[in-house]
Amino acid sequence: MTGGTAAIVVAAGRGSRFGGPAPKQYAALAGRPILTHALARLAAHPRIAAVRAVIHAEDAAAYAEAAAGLDLLPPVTGGAERQESVRLGLESLHEISPSNVLIHDAARPLLEADVVERLLDALAHTPAALPVLPVTDTLKRGSGARVTETVPRSDLFRAQTPxxxxFAAILAAHRAAAGQELTDDAAVAEAADLPVALVEGSPKLLKITTASDLAEAEGWLGAGRPDNAAAGEVRVGQGFDVHRFGPGEAVFLCGVRIPHAKALAGHSDADVGLHALTDAILGALADGDIGSHFPPSDPTWRGADSARFLRHAGTLATARGAxxxxxxxxxxxxxxxxxxxRPAMRQRIAEILGLPVERVSVKATTTEKLGFTGRGEGIAAQATATLELPRSP
Structure with a gap:
């Protein structure tokens, strides 16, 4: 990758104020780690080409679980402080030379695509951009238990991430600011005399610091409910795919290579099982079909591993809070x-989607020698996917 936009997600902190047995980025939000939501929303955005997490050296296993099924760059280990972790993340991207970079905190899981759009549009005119919300509360400065001053709130904003x-400008700025412990990356840019544009943030983009913040995020996702309350909106999508046989010595079915006297013909690896399941997930999301996301006219997908298509659909689902x-x-x-x-197929699908294998079913049937499949001319597949999505407000 040269040019385009990359993103790093800073996830090396310990989150001591949050409490709990594990760092807050691995706490569950709507059934998935907080970090998973942050990574998935960035990975699903069409204008972001690569996403990398910066993690603590002790969190490799927890990170692998949180990132399962997502198409990400390998993580890198962070430093003792956030600023050092960001610099190390930026240094790791030097080899792929992006034009732009988003720097995001793992503790802000509810990133909306519109915020990313506003930030990237701003970079066409300025080297740095910051999502903000205006301060609406009256501000007081105090000493001990007494108010000493009312602070004017005009021209004051709450900074968010990403x-x-x-990229080149912020990497140079971070190198120059090493050891200063500035509070965010916009402050690093300011110290390097880089102009920083303000763009509209989002109330949903809250930072999870305490258990009450987590409850608020659950509320935004429609997941904050008693166990006996109605679930979120449940949808079932279906998919169907067919590929004819052609010359070859193996077929790919549900991510598994099976030796055979013929191969399946198609623009990618022609895995009818994964194609049908990809369409089922996209159908449940009401987000087009596999051809709209991966056009067969695009040579990029010639011979492609269909696991990439299914992983993309799973990432879109997670990014929607599903x-x-x-x-x-x-x-x-x-x-x-x-x-x-069959066992290998179920395991492979579970790996791609980051699911327990008991949530994956693979079956087979024949058409009793009837039709094109009965004549041995090809293979068909049908699939269903059941998703729970947050209820609309």
Whole structure:
């Protein structure tokens, strides 16, 4: 990658004010780690080409679970302070040379695509941009238990993340500011005399610091409810796909290579199982189909591993605050025999989507020698995906 936009998510902190047995970025929000929401929303944005997390050296296992099913760059280890962690993250991106970079805190999981759009649009005119909300409360300065001054709130703003920068400029600024412990990356830019534009932030983009903040975020997602209350909106999507046989020596079905006298013909690896399941998830999200996200006319996807398509659909679901409850794939063919490969297929789908394998079903059937599948001309697949989405306000 040269040019374009990358993002780093700072997730190396310990979150001592939050409490709990693990750092706050790994606490559950609507059934997924807080960090997962932050990563997924960045990874799902079409104008962001690469996402990398900066994590604590002790969190490798927790991070792997949080990042399962997401298409991300490998994480890097952070430093003792946030500013050092950001610099290390930026240094790690030097090899891919993005034009722009977003720097985001893992503790702000509810990033909206519109905020990213405003930030990136601003970078066309300025080297740095910051999402903010105006201060609406009256501000007081105090000493001990007494008010000493009322502070005018005009021209005061609450800074949020992600903060957006021209990559080379903010990397140079962080190198120059090493050891200063500035409070955010916009302050690093200011210290380097880089002009910082203000763009509209979002009330949803709250920073989770305490348990009450987590409850507020649950509320935004529609997930803050008693166990016996109505669940979020449950949707079922369906998908169907067909590929004919052509010359070859193996087929790919549900992410597993199976030796066979023929191969399936298609622009990608022609994995009908993963294609059908990708369409099922996109259908539940009402977000087009596999062809609208990965056009067959685009040579980029020639011979592509279909796991990439399914992972993208899973990332979109997580970015919407959705929880994938169950998926079911039925393969329709006379040959090859699916039964011996079924456990591997279920495991592969579970790995791609970051699901427990017990939430994945793979079945096979024939058409009793009827139709094109019965004549051995190809393989068909149908799939369903059941998702729970936050209820609309």
């Amino acid at each position: 903060q957006a920068f021209h 929880r994938l409850l169950h998926c079911d794939v039925t393969l329709i063919c006379e040959a090859p025999k699916v039964g011996p490969h």
